[in-house]
Amino acid sequence: MEVSPDIAVALVAIAPILAAVLAPMVQRLFGSWSGWVLAVVPAVLFVYLWGFVDQVAAGGTIAVSLPWAPVYGFDFSFFIDGLSLTFALTISGIGAFILIYSGAYLKGHPHQGRFLAFLLLFMGAMLGLVLADSVIVLYTFWELTTVASFLLIGFDHSRQLARRAAIQALVVTGLGGLALLAGVVLLQRLTGSWELSGMLASGPEVIAHAAYVPVLVLVLLAAFTKSAQVPFHFWLPNAMEAPTPVSAFLHSATMVQGGVYLLARLSPVLGGTDPWMLSLVGFGSVTLLWGSVAALRQTDLKQMLAQTTIASLGLLILLIGIGTKLALIAAILYFLGHALYKAALFLVAGIIDHEAGTRDITALGGLRDHLTITFLISVLAAASMIGLPPLVSYLAKEEMYLALLDNGWQSLVVLAIMVIGNALLTVVALAVVIKPFMGQFVPVPKDPHEAPLAMLAGPLLFGGLGVLLGLLTGWLSGTVLAPTVSAIAGTPTADPHLALVVDPLTPVFWLSIATWGLGLLLFLRLDTIRTLLRRAQLAIGWTFDIGFDWLMFGLIRLAAGFTRLWHHGRLELYLVVLFAMLAVAMIVPLWTMDGLPDVPGIVDLTFYEWAVMALGVAGVLTLVIARTRLFAILALGVQGLAVALVFLLFGAPDLSFTQLMVEILSVVILALVMTRLRLDRQDPRELEDLLRDGGLAVVCGLGFTALLFAVLQGSFDPRLSDFFNAQSVPVAHGRNVVNVILVDFRGIDTLGEISVVMTAGIATLALIRSARRLLAPTPKTAPPQKSPRRRRTGAAKA
Amino acid sequence: MNTLIFRTLAPLITATMIVFSIFVMLRGHNEPGGGFIGGLIAASAIAIYGIAAGPVAVRAAMRIDPLAIAGFGVLLSALSGMISLVYGVPYLTGIWTYLPLGEPEIALSTPLVFDIGVYFVVFGTFSAIGLALEDNGEEG
Numbered sequence: 001m002e003v004s005p006d007i008a009v010a011l012v013a014i015a016p017i018l019a020a021v022l023a024p025m026v027q028r029l030f031g032s033w034s035g036w037v038l039a040v041v042p043a044v045l046f047v048y049l050w051g052f053v054d055q056v057a058a059g060g061t062i063a064v065s066l067p068w069a070p071v072y073g074f075d076f077s078f079f080i081d082g083l084s085l086t087f088a089l090t091i092s093g094i095g096a097f098i099l100i101y102s103g104a105y106l107k108g109h110p111h112q113g114r115f116l117a118f119l120l121l122f123m124g125a126m127l128g129l130v131l132a133d134s135v136i137v138l139y140t141f142w143e144l145t146t147v148a149s150f151l152l153i154g155f156d157h158s159r160q161l162a163r164r165a166a167i168q169a170l171v172v173t174g175l176g177g178l179a180l181l182a183g184v185v186l187l188q189r190l191t192g193s194w195e196l197s198g199m200l201a202s203g204p205e206v207i208a209h210a211a212y213v214p215v216l217v218l219v220l221l222a223a224f225t226k227s228a229q230v231p232f233h234f235w236l237p238n239a240m241e242a243p244t245p246v247s248a249f250l251h252s253a254t255m256v257q258g259g260v261y262l263l264a265r266l267s268p269v270l271g272g273t274d275p276w277m278l279s280l281v282g283f284g285s286v287t288l289l290w291g292s293v294a295a296l297r298q299t300d301l302k303q304m305l306a307q308t309t310i311a312s313l314g315l316l317i318l319l320i321g322i323g324t325k326l327a328l329i330a331a332i333l334y335f336l337g338h339a340l341y342k343a344a345l346f347l348v349a350g351i352i353d354h355e356a357g358t359r360d361i362t363a364l365g366g367l368r369d370h371l372t373i374t375f376l377i378s379v380l381a382a383a384s385m386i387g388l389p390p391l392v393s394y395l396a397k398e399e400m401y402l403a404l405l406d407n408g409w410q411s412l413v414v415l416a417i418m419v420i421g422n423a424l425l426t427v428v429a430l431a432v433v434i435k436p437f438m439g440q441f442v443p444v445p446k447d448p449h450e451a452p453l454a455m456l457a458g459p460l461l462f463g464g465l466g467v468l469l470g471l472l473t474g475w476l477s478g479t480v481l482a483p484t485v486s487a488i489a490g491t492p493t494a495d496p497h498l499a500l501v502v503d504p505l506t507p508v509f510w511l512s513i514a515t516w517g518l519g520l521l522l523f524l525r526l527d528t529i530r531t532l533l534r535r536a537q538l539a540i541g542w543t544f545d546i547g548f549d550w551l552m553f554g555l556i557r558l559a560a561g562f563t564r565l566w567h568h569g570r571l572e573l574y575l576v577v578l579f580a581m582l583a584v585a586m587i588v589p590l591w592t593m594d595g596l597p598d599v600p601g602i603v604d605l606t607f608y609e610w611a612v613m614a615l616g617v618a619g620v621l622t623l624v625i626a627r628t629r630l631f632a633i634l635a636l637g638v639q640g641l642a643v644a645l646v647f648l649l650f651g652a653p654d655l656s657f658t659q660l661m662v663e664i665l666s667v668v669i670l671a672l673v674m675t676r677l678r679l680d681r682q683d684p685r686e687l688e689d690l691l692r693d694g695g696l697a698v699v700c701g702l703g704f705t706a707l708l709f710a711v712l713q714g715s716f717d718p719r720l721s722d723f724f725n726a727q728s729v730p731v732a733h734g735r736n737v738v739n740v741i742l743v744d745f746r747g748i749d750t751l752g753e754i755s756v757v758m759t760a761g762i763a764t765l766a767l768i769r770s771a772r773r774l775l776a777p778t779p780k781t782a783p784p785q786k787s788p789r790r791r792r793t794g795a796a797k798a
Numbered sequence: 799m800n801t802l803i804f805r806t807l808a809p810l811i812t813a814t815m816i817v818f819s820i821f822v823m824l825r826g827h828n829e830p831g832g833g834f835i836g837g838l839i840a841a842s843a844i845a846i847y848g849i850a851a852g853p854v855a856v857r858a859a860m861r862i863d864p865l866a867i868a869g870f871g872v873l874l875s876a877l878s879g880m881i882s883l884v885y886g887v888p889y890l891t892g893i894w895t896y897l898p899l900g901e902p903e904i905a906l907s908t909p910l911v912f913d914i915g916v917y918f919v920v921f922g923t924f925s926a927i928g929l930a931l932e933d934n935g936e937e938g
Contacts, residue, residue: 653830657822661838665924668845672931733894733905734827742832743909743916747890750912751875754919758868761923765865768930 006064009078012045012088013128013141016095020120027113035103035454038116042096042123049080049088056085057479059492063133063197073194077133082483086332087130087253087261090339094253095123097458101347102245104454105354115155119249122148126254130261133195135184142180142222142258146173149255153242165238168548172235173255176225180262183218186211187269199269200490206269216270219262220279227259227313230287234544237294237306244350247302251309252343260316260335268490271323280321285417287314292424296526297533301349301359301432305342308385308428311421312338318414319400320488326403328485329477329496330396336480337393337466341384344462345432348378351455352436357445361431366441370448373456375437380463385429386516387422390500392469392476397422397515399498401508419515426519431526473498572689579696586703590710597709609649616642628681629674637667654738677771808850815843823917824910833913837920844925845932853932864926871918878911 019041027034052062065077080088099119106112125148128141146169154166188194190209191202199206206212223229228236236256240247250256263280270276291311298304312334319331351374353359356367368375387397404415450456469476477498486493503509522529537543590596605613619639626632640663647656685693724737724745734740742750823836844864848856857863879890890912897904 654832654835657830657835658838661835661842664842665838665845665928668842668849669928669931672928676931732892732909733907734909736826736828736830736832739826739832739913740909742834743827743913744890744892747879747909747912750916751872751879751890754875754916755872757923758865758872758919761865761868761926764927765930768927 006066008048009062009064009080009131010066010076012049013078013124013131015045016041016120016124016127020117020124023117023120024113027116032103032107034112034116035100038103038120039096039099041120042092042099045127046089046092046096049085049092052080052085053089053479056080056082056483059483059486061197065133068134074136075134075194076137077195078128078131078137079133079195079197080131081487082480082485083261083264083487084130086336086480086484087257088127090253090336091123091126091130094339094343094458094462095119095249097461098245098249098343100454101248101350101458102243104452105245105350106243111155115152115243118148118151118155119246122152122246122249122254126258129258133197135188135194135196135199138196139177139181139184142226143174143177145255145258146170146177149173149239149250152246152250153239155242155246159241161238162241165235165241169235169239171552172225172232172548176222176232176259179218179225180222183215183222186215186218190215191269196265199266202269207273212270212273213275216275216279219266219270220283223259223262223317224283225259226262227256227317228287228310229259229283229314229317230290230310231544233287233290233310234548236310237303238545240300240302240306244302244346244353247306248343248346248350251306251346252339256309256313257335257339260313260320263317263320264331264488267320267323267488271320277321277323280317281414284314284316284318284321285414287311288318288421289417289424290314292421292428293533295428296424296522296529297537299360299362299530301352301361301436302346304361304428304432305345305349308425309342311425312342315400315418315421318418319403322403322414323489324403325485325489325493325496326399328488329481329498330399330403331488332481332484333392333396333399336469337384337387337391337396340462340466340469341381341393344377344381344459344466345385347455347459347462348374348381349432351451351459354455355446355448355451356436361435364436364442364444365439366437367448368437369441371437371450373450373460375433377456377459377463378433378437380466381459382429382433384463384466385432386426386519387512389502390470391466393466394512395470395473395498395500397512398508401511405507415511419511419518422515423518423522426516427523427526430519430523434523470500473500576692576696579700583696583699583703586700586707590703590706594710596706597713600709600712612642612645612649615645629679629683630671630681632683633667633670633674636670637663640666654736676768805850808847812843812847815846816840819843819917819921823913826913827905827907827910833916834920837917838924840917840921841924841928844921845928848929848932853929856929856932860925864922864929866922868919868922868926871915871920871922873915874918875912875915878908878915881908881911 019038023034023038026037030037055062061079061081063077063079065075068074068076099116102112102116102119106115109115122145125141125144129138129145132138132141150166150170153169154162156162157166187199187206190206190211191199193199193202206215225232236251239250242250288311291307291309291314295304295307295311298307316331316335316338319327319334349359351371352364352367355371355374356364358364384391384393387393400418401415404411404418474497478495481498482493482495485496616639619635619637619642622635623632623639626635640659644656644659644663647653647659683690724741727745728734728737728740732740732744734744819836819839822831822839823833824831826832826836844856844860847859881893882889882891885891885893890908892907892909894905894907897906
């Protein structure tokens with residue numbers, strides 16, 4: 001069967017999510033082999049996407065669109081160009097091996113199926129994010145990555161730290177998600193298109209617009225939270241609470257790269273301006289230094305790697321901010337190299353943890369004889385992190401130095417930052433490979449054995465690919481770099497003809513040497529540096545992580561304070577507020593819009609109409625002067641009876657009938673409530689409370705009267721009543737229009753209303769019962785069971 | 799209030815009121831009345847009986863929990879609307895049929911069934927609340 005390309009491309013994002021649904025079942029069927037089975041999904045996607053490489057390399061883009069909500073102009077649209085293809089291939093390629101690895105890593109874990117499902121969901125969300133054309137689709141998948149990462153980080157949900165880390169990631173990246181939504185909606189207003197492809201084609205009008213800076217701030221907020229830039233970086237190291245394969249995936253190809261992708265994607269629309277450059281280069285530089293320095297402080301392998309991810313993300317953002325062709329080439333090369341070595345190193349850290357039982361580099365040593373292949377992998381990955389030739393990361397480093405040479409003093413400052421950052425990353429790379437593997441074997445909690453194939457396959461391949469891509473520069477520059485740079489720059493860019501050369505005559509080469517030299521020097525002093533950094537940290541005593549807690553607790557306290565202010569639990573005050581608001585709502589609009597209505601003159605009434613009026617007035621007066629509450633309730637009933645009679649006299653028998661019944665029932669129920677709650681027989685209110693409540697009642701009454709006058713003095717629109725009078729008998733076969741409206745014309749309303757009546761009844765019963773439970777334990781109000789009735793019947797008999 | 803006269807008369811009043819409430823409900827489509835008013839009358843009847851004989855006696859007499867009656871009413875009303883679906887017309891469209899019983903034809907219709915549902919809801923809910931308030935510390 002021929003699958004139309006539209007559906008097939010959309011399926012790239014949907015397929016992993018569908019597979020996620022089946023994952024627990026697959027896990028039950030295949031056990032520890034389920035990783036291999038499920039890896040088929042991303043593998044197939046990888047091969048399918050690979051089919052577009054030639055087309056994209058030739059400068060083509062593939063755009064597909066399925067109608068979603070045409071009324072709003074939303075389409076379920078995707079497009080593939082150099083940038084999205086590079087990301088999508090990385091995600092699916094690395095994802096396949098992460099799944100295989102997870103099959104072995106969590107072997108025998110009771111929730112392995114669930115874990116694999118979350119991973120697939122994460123992968124699908126990320127693929128959808130990078131392939132989306134419609135910004136609404138982009139936003140949807142962006143939020144889905146947030147949700148999926150929440151589930152993955154909090155996977156080990158019985159640990160408090162994992163739960164906290166998960167919520168922290170959710171709050172921080174969710175905040176960015178909201179900013180993204182606002183940003184893309186603004187962008188749509190500016191460019192008139194919901195599709196990224198349309199925005200990219202819109203030209204420089206966005207930059208010239210007054211709303212450019214707000215849009216930029218929103219997009220940057222989204223990208224910086226997702227990509228863990230200072231000051232939003234703190235969630236990423238905490239996300240290490242997730243099982244290691246998640247960290248490997250999250251740090252290399254997914255999640256944090258979402259922000260990098262977003263900035264690269266919107267670079268032609270928003271980029272090239274001073275605010276863009278300053279903020280990206282500024283935040284990127286700070287993040288690079290922050291992350292690489294923080295990494296030196298750690299001894300936990302995963303923590304060290306997590307901090308270096310922050311640094312690398314800073315570097316990527318910095319490069320996109322510079323935005324020249326060379327810088328973009330460097331960024332793409334660095335993205336590829338980083339994705340490969342970071343995934344490999346995390347997986348190695350997982351193997352060490354799994355086999356040795358610890359990840360602390362001070363407690364590890366001499367593992368090379370026990371974990372030979374793992375050692376080989378970590379050498380390859382660390383070489384990539386250091387940026388040794390002939391690896392692809394070497395090329396990246398050369399290009400980024402080249403991009404900044406000969407461009408004035410600002411560039412030289414950035415260049416210096418890059419050299420220092422890279423040197424610090426070199427230190428970490430050396431530490432990661434030398435400390436656990438070289439030197440004397442240090443006894444560890446477990447007896448280390450080489451990991452199974454499923455756990456070695458991925459990292460080995462990633463390490464090898466780092467070398468291979470470096471050697472295949474001709475292919476890489478024509479097929480990957482040219483279309484990707486074109487996509488980020490927004491203009492077609494020719495094949496840069498990158499070649500792997502080590503030329504000792506260029507300044508770039510000497511900058512590399514300087515980087516390595518500085519790195520080696522610092523590595524030799526690593527223990528001293530770490531001690532110093534830790535001491536500094538203790539001296540400061542404040543971290544962004546603590547700041548986050550302050551913020552959250554502050555929010556909670558604010559909410560609690562606000563709740564206490566409004567929900568004080570005092571019924572009287574609730575009623576005062578409610579009636580005051582009612583009075584305001586009735587009087588203010590009348591006053592400000594049309595002025596208060598005229599007071600009509602006295603109309604002629606018959607004597608029995610006067611009698612009814614007198615009855616009502618008598619009821620109200622009695623109510624006001626009544627000494628006991630029961631009497632007041634009865635007086636209220638008398639007043640209601642008068643109203644019912646008014647309805648009857650002026651031609652609304654149904655209304656009158658209902659009013660009468662409601663009055664009777666409310667008198668009965670009020671009387672019962674009074675006896676049930678054992679209220680005082682008399683009103684205990686102080687004089688000032690009485691005056692306040694009485695004044696409020698008078699104001700409400702006046703407001704209501706004014707409202708009724710205004711309604712009566714307005715012109716009456718008879719269309720509805722004419723319609724119902726005309727249609728009642730011929731259409732609904734009923735002469736009682738009120739009833740016909742209730743049960744026929746507006747039956748669905750009535751259905752809703754009776755459901756509400758029943759629900760209110762259930763709630764009332766619950767309230768009565770809980771009040772009884774509260775009252776019951778006090779001996780004063782809980783007489784022996786059944787005694788009241790016995791007394792009552794006894795009295796009646798007597 | 800709890801006099802011998804009242805307790806003797808209460809069952810009679812209650813029974814009359816219940817019958818009257820059904821009458822009011824059934825005539826509602828053409829004359830003043832209907833399910834809502836009927837339900838209120840029936841609930842008042844129950845309240846009167848409750849004041850006279852106590853909630854336990856009322857519950858025993860009713861046999862069915864009043865809240866269950868209310869639930870049945872919502873269900874009945876909702877289902878009455880479904881009959882129209884058989885005829886391919888929208889939900890809650892009135893369907894009418896006439897039983898030729900001599901001179902006065904008896905009109906049967908889905909709005910009538912709907913109204914009976916309303917009656918049960920109002921009756922059940924207000925009886926439940928009334929009984930719960932009358933319960934003085936006993937099971938409610």
